[in-house]
Amino acid sequence: MSQKRQILFISGTPGVGKSTICKELEKFNFVHLDVGKLVKDKKLYLKYDEKTDSFVVSMKRMKKSVEKIIRKTKVNMTVDWIHSYELASLVRSTKRIIVLRCEPLILYKRTLKKYGVRKTKENVLSEFLNQISHEAHVMFRSNVIEIDTSNMSAEKIALLIVEDKYKPGEKIDWMKKYLKERSKLNRLFKIVER
Numbered sequence: 401m402s403q404k405r406q407i408l409f410i411s412g413t414p415g416v417g418k419s420t421i422c423k424e425l426e427k428f429n430f431v432h433l434d435v436g437k438l439v440k441d442k443k444l445y446l447k448y449d450e451k452t453d454s455f456v457v458s459m460k461r462m463k464k465s466v467e468k469i470i471r472k473t474k475v476n477m478t479v480d481w482i483h484s485y486e487l488a489s490l491v492r493s494t495k496r497i498i499v500l501r502c503e504p505l506i507l508y509k510r511t512l513k514k515y516g517v518r519k520t521k522e523n524v525l526s527e528f529l530n531q532i533s534h535e536a537h538v539m540f541r542s543n544v545i546e547i548d549t550s551n552m553s554a555e556k557i558a559l560l561i562v563e564d565k566y567k568p569g570e571k572i573d574w575m576k577k578y579l580k581e582r583s584k585l586n587r588l589f590k591i592v593e594r
């Protein structure tokens with residue numbers, strides 16, 4: 401019996417490791433659809449917003465383009481994108497979404513060079529507040545699989561994903577964790593104050 405091809409939606413705060421894990425999953429024959437890159441390459445944006453240093457995506461065109469690529473691609477795929485309402489129907493049809501997580505202090509170290517202080521602080525706070533995962537749970541309820549990438553290599557995580565070792569249900573809550581580890585909370589406050 402032929403197995404249905406898999407489409408994995410990989411979401412999470414910038415810097416948690418979406419692209420890195422999608423690259424690892426290529427070794428298992430998952431084609432990597434980097435939606436951010438697609439938006440830039442195909443100019444699927446309305447304008448560039450200097451204030452936020454990012455493109456304002458044309459959601460309608462982006463959705464159409466992603467749908468078309470998913471339809472045309474017949475093999476396993478990862479869709480690498482911070483989930484949004486526009487792609488919700490596509491995510492629901494696959495019945496699951498992976499939200500990668502990273503402990504805020506580790507995320508800070510990982511991404512400071514790449515994003516600079518201001519953006520990194522924004523991302524670290526967003527991750528600390530569980531923003532992306534909370535939104536995913538609101539939209540996709542029991543279909544959300546959270547994976548902590550803080551202390552595990554992308555290679556190992558990709559293997560565990562392929563082996564279907566991660567199950568939906570677990571919610572990672574950094575705020576709760578840091579309230580029990582005050583020294584980490586204090587270090588986070590220092591970073592945010594900077």
Ligand SMILES: Nc1ncnc2c1ncn2[C@@H]1O[C@H](COP(=O)(O)OP(=O)(O)O)[C@@H](O)[C@H]1O
Nearest residue numbers: 413414415416417418419420510549552553554
């Ligand atoms: N599991 C991991 N362990 C350690 N560092 C990682 C891991 N995953 C990603 N990184 C590093 O974190 C940074 C951000 O990763 P990236 O894949 O670009 O994140 P995203 O695509 O979610 O923005 C990169 O420098 C990458 O090498």
Ligand SMILES: [Mg+2]
Nearest residue numbers: 418419420480
């Ligand atoms: Mg990326």
